[in-house]
Amino acid sequence: MWFSFFLYAFGLPFFLLFGRQIAALLNDFPAMLGQAPPWPPAGSGMEVVFWQVLGVSLMAILAVVCLYVALNVRRYGPLIVALLAAKLVSTVCYSGFYIADGNPAYLIGALTDGIIFLVTAILWFFAAPADRYLDGYETRVLSAVGETVLPRGGAFPEGYDDARERCLEEARMMLSVQTGKDVLLTRMMLRLVDVLPLCLGFSCLFHRLGPQARTAFFERLEVCRLGMLRMMATGLKLYVVTPYFNTPDEESRAVTERT
Numbered sequence: 001m002w003f004s005f006f007l008y009a010f011g012l013p014f015f016l017l018f019g020r021q022i023a024a025l026l027n028d029f030p031a032m033l034g035q036a037p038p039w040p041p042a043g044s045g046m047e048v049v050f051w052q053v054l055g056v057s058l059m060a061i062l063a064v065v066c067l068y069v070a071l072n073v074r075r076y077g078p079l080i081v082a083l084l085a086a087k088l089v090s091t092v093c094y095s096g097f098y099i100a101d102g103n104p105a106y107l108i109g110a111l112t113d114g115i116i117f118l119v120t121a122i123l124w125f126f127a128a129p130a131d132r133y134l135d136g137y138e139t140r141v142l143s144a145v146g147e148t149v150l151p152r153g154g155a156f157p158e159g160y161d162d163a164r165e166r167c168l169e170e171a172r173m174m175l176s177v178q179t180g181k182d183v184l185l186t187r188m189m190l191r192l193v194d195v196l197p198l199c200l201g202f203s204c205l206f207h208r209l210g211p212q213a214r215t216a217f218f219e220r221l222e223v224c225r226l227g228m229l230r231m232m233a234t235g236l237k238l239y240v241v242t243p244y245f246n247t248p249d250e251e252s253r254a255v256t257e258r259t
Helices: 002-027 029-033 046-071 073-101 104-127 136-149 160-176 180-199 211-222 227-245 249-258
Strands: none
Touching: 002 046, 046 073, 073 104, 136 160, 136 180, 136 211, 136 227, 160 180, 160 227, 180 211, 180 227, 211 227
16 A cells, blocks of 8 residues: 555646646557547646646545555555545546547546556455454355354354354464465455355355355355365365364363263
8 A cells, every 4th residue: 555655645746737748648649659630638728727636636535545554454444445436436437438439548547547446456355354364254254154064053062153253263363374375265265155155046145144045055065066166165164163173271171061
C-alpha cells in the first residue's frame, strides 16, 4: 500500500498542473502511430477545470486511504474497499463509454484503472489476513468444515463447535510455520471447497448448508474420482482434527472424566 500511497500522492499535483496537457497528448496518440486523425480535444473551459478538481480531490482521498492502510493493515484494512470501489466504477464506466462511443481514449482509461483494480485486489487478498493468516470468510469456511467432520454429539462428547476458538488459534499456529505459498494454497482450498457445492447441485455455499447437506457433500468429496479434490478434503481435515485433539492437559483430563 505504500506504493499506492506514493503513486496517488505524487500524481495529485502532477495531474492538477498538467492534466490537460496529458489529455492533449492522448488525443495526438493516433497520429503518433500512423496517419489516423487525432481524437477530439478534451476542451479547456470551466467544465474541464471543474471535473479536473473533482478528480484530483478523489486522488487525495485515495492517497489518505492508502496511507492509513499502509500504517496499520489490520486496523484500517477494510478502507481499501473504497479504493477498489472507485477503480471498479471507473473501469466499468470507461468500458461502457468505449462500447457506446468507440473512442479508444475510453479504452485506455478502462485498461489503466482496470489494471490498478486487479493489482490492488490481488495485493489486498494477500495482505488482508495480516498476522491471522485467514480472513473472516475463510475462518467461517474452516469452522463449517470442523462442524462437519467433528459434529456435536457425534463420535466424541464434544464437537468442534465447543472448542472452536481454541482450534482456530491452533490452526493459525500451524499456518504460522508454513511458507507463504503453503498458506496461500490453504486459503485457496477453503475458498474452493465453499463454492464446490454449487457445482454439484447444492443450493448454496458450503458454509451456509445445513448439517446434513454439509455431511453429504463432504462424503462425496472424500470419495471423488479426482485425486486433487480428495487430497484437498484430507488437507482441510488436518486443520480441523489436529487442533481438536491437541488439547491442554487440564482440558484433556476434564474431557476424559466426562467420558
